[in-house]
Amino acid sequence: MNQRLEDLLTKAWGPSLPVIIVTAIVALLLPILVHTFLYRARTPTSLPSFLLVGPSGSGKTSLLTVFENGSPAPTHLSQTPSTVQVQLPPSTKADSQKYRSEHDPTAKQRPKFLIIDTPGHGKLRNHAFEQLRKPQPHLKGIIFVVDSASLSSDTPGRSAAGLTEAAQYLHDILLLLQKRYTGAKSSKGPPELPVLIAANKLDLFTALPAQLVKSALEAEITRIRTTRAKGLLDSAVKDETLEEEREWLGDGGEGKFEFGQMEEVNVPIKVVGGNVIGADGSDISGWWEWIGEQL
Amino acid sequence: MLDSFEILSTSGVVLWSKTYVPIGANVINSLIKDIFIEERAGAAIDEDIAQKPTYKKEGYTLKWTTAKDLGLIFVAVYQSLIHLSWIDKLLDNVRALFTELYRDDLKKRNTTSFKCNFEPYFDRQVQELEKLDGGSSIAAQSSTSNSAAELTPPSTSSGADEPPPPPLPLLKAAGQKTFSEHAPSTDSTPIPTPDTSRPASPAVSHLLQAKQRPTSRRARKAASVAANSAPASSGDESPMYKSQTLRAKKARKWDANGMADEEDDTVLDYSSAGRGDESSKDAGPTSGVEAVSSSSWGTRTGKGEFVLKELDDEMDSIISSANAKKASSAEASGSSGLVGSSLGAITGLFRNVVGGKTLTKEDLAKPLKGMEDHLLNKNVAREAAVRLCESVENDLVGKKTESFTSIETTIRTSMETALRKILTPTTSLDLLREIQSVTAPSSSFLSSNPSKPRPYVLSIVGVNGVGKSTNLSKIAYFLLQNRYRVLIAAADTFRSGAVEQLRVHVRNLKELVTREGGGAEVDIFEKGYGKDAANIAKEAVDYAAKEGYQVVLIDTAGRRHNDQRLMSSLEKFAKLANPDKILMVGEALVGSDSVQQARHFNEAFGKGRGLDGFVISKCDTVGDMVGVIVSMVHATGIPVVFLGVGQHYGDLRGLSVQWAVRLLMQ
Ligand SMILES: Nc1nc2c(ncn2[C@@H]2O[C@H](COP(=O)(O)OP(=O)(O)OP(=O)(O)O)[C@@H](O)[C@H]2O)c(=O)[nH]1
Ligand SMILES: [Mg+2]
Numbered sequence: 012m013n014q015r016l017e018d019l020l021t022k023a024w025g026p027s028l029p030v031i032i033v034t035a036i037v038a039l040l041l042p043i044l045v046h047t048f049l050y051r052a053r054t055p056t057s058l059p060s061f062l063l064v065g066p067s068g069s070g071k072t073s074l075l076t077v078f079e080n081g082s083p084a085p086t087h088l089s090q091t092p093s094t095v096q097v098q099l100p101p102s103t104k105a106d107s108q109k110y111r112s113e114h115d116p117t118a119k120q121r122p123k124f125l126i127i128d129t130p131g132h133g134k135l136r137n138h139a140f141e142q143l144r145k146p147q148p149h150l151k152g153i154i155f156v157v158d159s160a161s162l163s164s165d166t167p168g169r170s171a172a173g174l175t176e177a178a179q180y181l182h183d184i185l186l187l188l189q190k191r192y193t194g195a196k197s198s199k200g201p202p203e204l205p206v207l208i209a210a211n212k213l214d215l216f217t218a219l220p221a222q223l224v225k226s227a228l229e230a231e232i233t234r235i236r237t238t239r240a241k242g243l244l245d246s247a248v249k250d251e252t253l254e255e256e257r258e259w260l261g262d263g264g265e266g267k268f269e270f271g272q273m274e275e276v277n278v279p280i281k282v283v284g285g286n287v288i289g290a291d292g293s294d295i296s297g298w299w300e301w302i303g304e305q306l
Numbered sequence: 307m308l309d310s311f312e313i314l315s316t317s318g319v320v321l322w323s324k325t326y327v328p329i330g331a332n333v334i335n336s337l338i339k340d341i342f343i344e345e346r347a348g349a350a351i352d353e354d355i356a357q358k359p360t361y362k363k364e365g366y367t368l369k370w371t372t373a374k375d376l377g378l379i380f381v382a383v384y385q386s387l388i389h390l391s392w393i394d395k396l397l398d399n400v401r402a403l404f405t406e407l408y409r410d411d412l413k414k415r416n417t418t419s420f421k422c423n424f425e426p427y428f429d430r431q432v433q434e435l436e437k438l439d440g441g442s443s444i445a446a447q448s449s450t451s452n453s454a455a456e457l458t459p460p461s462t463s464s465g466a467d468e469p470p471p472p473p474l475p476l477l478k479a480a481g482q483k484t485f486s487e488h489a490p491s492t493d494s495t496p497i498p499t500p501d502t503s504r505p506a507s508p509a510v511s512h513l514l515q516a517k518q519r520p521t522s523r524r525a526r527k528a529a530s531v532a533a534n535s536a537p538a539s540s541g542d543e544s545p546m547y548k549s550q551t552l553r554a555k556k557a558r559k560w561d562a563n564g565m566a567d568e569e570d571d572t573v574l575d576y577s578s579a580g581r582g583d584e585s586s587k588d589a590g591p592t593s594g595v596e597a598v599s600s601s602s603w604g605t606r607t608g609k610g611e612f613v614l615k616e617l618d619d620e621m622d623s624i625i626s627s628a629n630a631k632k633a634s635s636a637e638a639s640g641s642s643g644l645v646g647s648s649l650g651a652i653t654g655l656f657r658n659v660v661g662g663k664t665l666t667k668e669d670l671a672k673p674l675k676g677m678e679d680h681l682l683n684k685n686v687a688r689e690a691a692v693r694l695c696e697s698v699e700n701d702l703v704g705k706k707t708e709s710f711t712s713i714e715t716t717i718r719t720s721m722e723t724a725l726r727k728i729l730t731p732t733t734s735l736d737l738l739r740e741i742q743s744v745t746a747p748s749s750s751f752l753s754s755n756p757s758k759p760r761p762y763v764l765s766i767v768g769v770n771g772v773g774k775s776t777n778l779s780k781i782a783y784f785l786l787q788n789r790y791r792v793l794i795a796a797a798d799t800f801r802s803g804a805v806e807q808l809r810v811h812v813r814n815l816k817e818l819v820t821r822e823g824g825g826a827e828v829d830i831f832e833k834g835y836g837k838d839a840a841n842i843a844k845e846a847v848d849y850a851a852k853e854g855y856q857v858v859l860i861d862t863a864g865r866r867h868n869d870q871r872l873m874s875s876l877e878k879f880a881k882l883a884n885p886d887k888i889l890m891v892g893e894a895l896v897g898s899d900s901v902q903q904a905r906h907f908n909e910a911f912g913k914g915r916g917l918d919g920f921v922i923s924k925c926d927t928v929g930d931m932v933g934v935i936v937s938m939v940h941a942t943g944i945p946v947v948f949l950g951v952g953q954h955y956g957d958l959r960g961l962s963v964q965w966a967v968r969l970l971m972q
Contacts, residue, residue: 068335072318072418080419087331088338089318091377096416125416128317132343133732175743179734238738241788245962246925246949 058096059306060125060149064139064184065156066176067131070211073287074156075128077295083288089130092138098123103299105306122306124151136180143187151305152205153188154298155181159210159218159284162227178231181208182239185232185273186260192276200277207301208270208282214289221284225270228282233268236260308390308432309366309383313404316377319418322404324428329366329383337361337368337381344732344943345697358394362386371397373405374704376412380404392435399431402628403621430617663707665716670699673714677721684970686933687898690940697724722967728936729963731945735919737887738788744886745790745856761793761850763858763883765843766921767876767907768891770864773923773950775804777891778861779811781921781948783955785857786819786826793855795846796832797839797879800863805832808861818955829855839863840875843883860885867906880911887918889947892938894928904941919947925959926951930969935961 063071067088076084078097099105099121129139142150161173188204195201210224219227240259261272270280283297312323312334341361361368367386372379380401382393405412408422663669674695681691698720707716741762764781768774775798782792794812798804812830819826831846843860850858860883865872880888890907892900908916920938928934935946946961 076319076418079417084418085320085323085331086318087312087314087320088335088343089316090338090342091316093315093317093319093418094416095418130318132339133734134343134727134730137726137730175739176733179736234742235736235739238736238742242736242738243784243948243958243960245960246951246965 057149058123058125059151060127061151061302062142062153063126063128063156064153065131066180069131069156069158070287071128071131071156075126077287077293078126083293088132090135092127092129094125094127096123097126099303100299103303106304124306140187152207154207154209156209156211157224158212159224160212160215162219162224163217174227174231178228178235181228182232182235182260186258188278189260189276203277205305206278206280207298208280209298210282210284212286213284214286221282225282229269236268307384307388309385312381314379321420322422322424333363333366333383334381336363358397369393369397371401373401376405392439396431396435399625400428402625403427406624406628426617427621665702665705665707667703669713670702673717674699677717684933685897685931687901687937689901690937693940694724722971725967725970726963728939729966735945735947741857761847761855761858763847763885764887765860765862765883765885766889766891767862768864769866769903772891772893774864774891775807775811775861777921777923777950778859779815780950780955780958782815782828782859784958786815786828789825790856791827792857792859793846793850794830795843795858795860796830797843797860798863799835799837799839840879840882843879847883867903873906873910876910877912880915889919889921890917891921891923892934894922894925894932894934896934900934900937901941904938908942917942917944919945921948921950922946923950925949930972932966932969935966
């Protein structure tokens with residue numbers, strides 16, 4: 012009985028058993044090999060990444076060190092961008108894992124991601140803009156850090172220099188994101204690119220609370236976009252294209268700029284307060300949470 | 307006396323620092339800003355060829371050096387009142403030590419965290435250099451908690467069993483304090499340790515390895531052995547001291563003749579160290595040594611000296627090997643045999659095509675000369691071209707070219723970056739926004755009582771015939787288009803016909819305004835010739851405030867920038883009229899004189915006041931030879947605000963950095 016079955020099988024399966032086995036092994040292993048090879052080769056770049064931007068001295072590099080090590084390191088002005096690999100703390104859950112049960116072993120894997128710190132000095136912002144100009148499939152979000160204590164003005168009526176600078180930088184970033192959307196080829200537009208406005212240094216008593224940071228920035232951007240639109244053309248613009256080159260952030264109306272308007276171009280904006288340094292240690296849980304939501 | 311020494315990365319993180327007297331973070335920040343980012347030529351730097359450059363800020367003198375391949379900056383800060391001649395040497399030595407010791411750690415990617423125990427090396431360097439100098443000793447001042455040093459009585463040796471020493475405890479044990487100098491003679495504590503195998507001057511690789519390996523298991527085992535075999539320790543002896551001792555013993559392996567008179571003590575200490583280690587096992591493998599309170603460092607001066615000896619040897623070997631490397635690489639690039647050189651030339655050529663070539667000064671010299679000529683052809687002043695090339699050279703020497711990039715391309719890219727950096731203004735130039743905030747202060751929620759609106763005052767200076775009045779009218783036209791009420795003040799009371807010329811402009815502008823309608827309005831404020839310009843300007847501003855003009859544009863007399871008498875009157879002008887903005891008009895056609903013009907005008911307004919920007923006129927006549935833009939910005943660090951690009955009132959543009967860089971690199 013057994014013998015007959017074997018004969019039958021041998022006949023049915025063709026020339027020889029070794030060939031069959033080898034073929035089977037190759038067939039099974041090849042995809043795995045190819046996958047691991049490709050996967051290996053791509054891991055360094057395929058981590059999701061976040062871009063840290065903001066004016067100089069807002070606390071980006073300090074925040075970076077807290078993200079990585081849990082405690083702030085002393086810092087000075089940055090001159091070059093730097094990339095750091097960070098792991099979500101156990102207390103924060105990534106969005107993709109929200110619905111997994113506590114006991115699911117994969118839930119214990121804290122997701123890794125990259126944070127790219129950029130210099131905030133006016134002459135060096137090109138680093139940040141470059142990052143946004145080239146397509147970034149892994150870029151999951153932008154964190155715009157502002158020094159909330161630099162936004163309130165001592166001379167009444169005049170915007171503080173810190174507010175103007177932060178708003179101008181933010182305006183330029185948002186304009187770039189808007190262009191990314193309007194310039195996109197596909198009808199669906201580029202994927203969502205959320206922006207977190209991290210109102211930093213809330214430990215200082217001169218700092219504005221997050222809600223006021225939001226309205227101060229919105230009001231200042233409203234002013235900036237009107238003066239920008241009325242400003243001189245720059246030398247790169249050829250005369251033929253005179254008016255088309257004008258860029259207007261947010262929706263077409265002359266009214267107030269609000270962060271909500273950016274959702275039309277797939278850029279949801281959220282303002283969350285926190286502090287990197289402070290008497291009671293750093294409080295960046297709100298920012299962790301936001302990052303978790305994007306993962 | 308040194309106040310502070312910091313080692314920081316170009317990405318902004320302080321990797322290691324030692325502070326003797328706290329200084330504000332802004333001191334080093336402004337060094338980075340002025341020297342490294344904005345590259346201010348005249349920013350309080352003493353150029354002394356033999357010495358490293360210095361930078362002075364708030365009564366401090368800063369000296370620095372860099373390790374470009376690793377992106378490191380080494381900064382020493384001390385008070386300007388004191389003259390420290392050895393800082394240069396310290397910077398060089400520390401750079402050599404630090405880069406050799408931690409090269410691998412520093413090259414790690416995607417991390418900012420960096421741990422090292424550089425303290426003993428640094429302290430020793432300072433001490434030695436100070437000794438050489440014969441100057442005041444920092445060590446004496448800073449080692450405050452070393453009082454216990456002489457209190458420990460010498461103990462007798464029992465020759466007790468020697469546990470194997472923990473791997474490199476010294477380096478783990480961060481000493482906060484420097485070693486005391488009044489140590490008893492080191493020769494009196496010989497300790498026979500025939501079983502150790504470490505050389506007296508350990509190689510760097512050893513150190514690193516040892517550093518990375520957990521101190522733990524061997525040490526702990528050894529420690530418990532010691533604990534079992536030795537009497538109870540006095541308890542407050544520090545494990546750190548212990549580790550020094552052990553290290554010292556190791557070092558003394560060749561010295562087998564004397565009885566070690568501190569042996570007993572050693573064992574006691576060791577046991578206590580061991581216990582500490584055992585008890586803190588779960589705090590991490592290295593905690594036993596690292597957790598040591600820093601104050602105990604150096605309590606045992608005799609032993610300290612041993613350690614220092616070894617440290618010295620080690621440091622010397624590192625520094626000399628670093629120097630040798632430098633020398634040999636210089637030599638290699640200079641002289642080698644016929645075969646060697648031709649082979650080198652071939653691989654060099656190959657590398658030039660394929661990339662991955664480490665650039666030397668010699669490699670760069672020729673293409674940089676070409677680049678300099680190119681810039682000169684674009685009408686960049688020689689001074690500025692030379693400086694740009696220097697900064698490119700600084701940027702590139704020691705770097706590797708990227709794959710499939712030739713030296714020329716690399717230089718090009720670097721030059722583009724340098725140009726972009728020099729031309730990009732530090733703060734954004736939004737004239738309308740500035741005017742708005744002065745003339746119509748927003749009653750924002752942040753302030754209940756908005757400040758009183760006042761006219762915005764802009765004045766224009768420049769040499770004769772560069773187009774001051776024309777550009778002033780263009781700016782006026784631009785403002786009129788934005789519905790401002792503009793008053794033009796004729797403060798050129800010198801050149802005949804100047805007032806009439808302005809009058810014509812104002813008449814033309816008026817016509818344009820009425821055609822376009824809106825709330826705009828333009829008038830002239832004139833007081834004839836011969837009067838003092840500063841007073842007229844002041845009167846104009848007062849008049850504008852009274853009559854509700856929003857912007858005052860002040861035309862001034864053209865003056866040669868080397869005319870002392872006329873230039874000095876600008877100071878009074880700036881004081882009386884107190885303009886919000888002073889712009890200098892420069893011609894795009896002007897050659898190397900542009901640098902001097904910009905400098906002289908920038909300095910003419912007295913202390914604390916300078917130019918706020920440039921208007922470059924007649925840009926349409928020079929094609930792509932827009933080098934003046936670079937020359938003027940180079941000379942002063944002040945941005946170009948406007949470009950005049952034609953004969954019409956509307957021919958005024960802002961500067962696009964992208965555009966300028968493209969033209970210059972064409
Ligand atoms: N009080 C307080 N100070 C902070 C906080 N966060 C950062 N700082 C300080 O702000 C200063 C600037 O921080 P950095 O992180 O170097 O600033 P940056 O944004 O990286 O600046 P650039 O590199 O120039 O763009 C540092 O001295 C920090 O100590 C905070 O939450 N509270
Ligand atoms: Mg930074």
